[in-house]
Amino acid sequence: MTGLALPLEVPVDPDPQEAAELLINELSQPQYQAARPTWFDLLAKAVQDWLSSLRLGDVQGPPALGLGVVVTLAVIGIVVAFLIFGVPRLNRRSAVAGSLFGEDDRRTSASIRQDAEAAAARSEYSIAVAEMFRAIARGLAERSIVTTSPGTTARDFAVTASTPFPDLADALRDSATAFDQVRYLDRTGTAEQFQQAAALERDLRATRPVLELL
Secondary structure: OOOOOOOOOOOOOOOHHHHHHHHHHHHOOHHHHHHOOOHHHHHHHHHHHHHHHOEEOOEEOHHHHHHHHHHHHHHHHHHHHHHHHOOOOOOOOOOOOEEEOOEEEOOOHHHHHHHHHHHHHOOOHHHHHHHHHHHHHHHHHHOOOOOOOOOOOHHHHHHHHHOOOHHHHHHHHHHHHHHHHHHOOOOOOOHHHHHHHHHHHHHHHHOOOHHHHO
């Protein structure tokens, strides 16, 4: 029978330090290192012990293995989904950015509205009217009601938005006309036009579209 080789010179009565050194030298031999479990062996053993410890009702151990694997896979799937898509938002709003009536604009509707109000406070009503109409369009896009593309005009937007908001069709058309006047016809915006656009923006935020009632 072949056994493990013993040290040739072992002190008859080694002191603690010598004993420790002898033990370390012995365990460093290749045959001992080859017998050490790998990290995968340890992980597999831990998973096996956990699955064997499962108790589902009156069933314990291997009979619960199938359901245990299903639960494990479900947990892994949830974790992966969180890593990919992030934590779900309670107040879900689409992240919308890009072209807005011929200009690349990455602001949110709230940010555009604040800029419009700041311009009105400075009596810059041409800017305020245009910005408030952009806030209206971005707000409906964030709610996934009406989206704009690079070729969408203010009038196109007003016509499309009139379908889900028929009671606000006239106000949408008037605000689109005011936007075109200050943006393309070099007209000077007025405080009245800004107030009308601001009132429309508030009404749209407070109104449920007809499509959601179907």
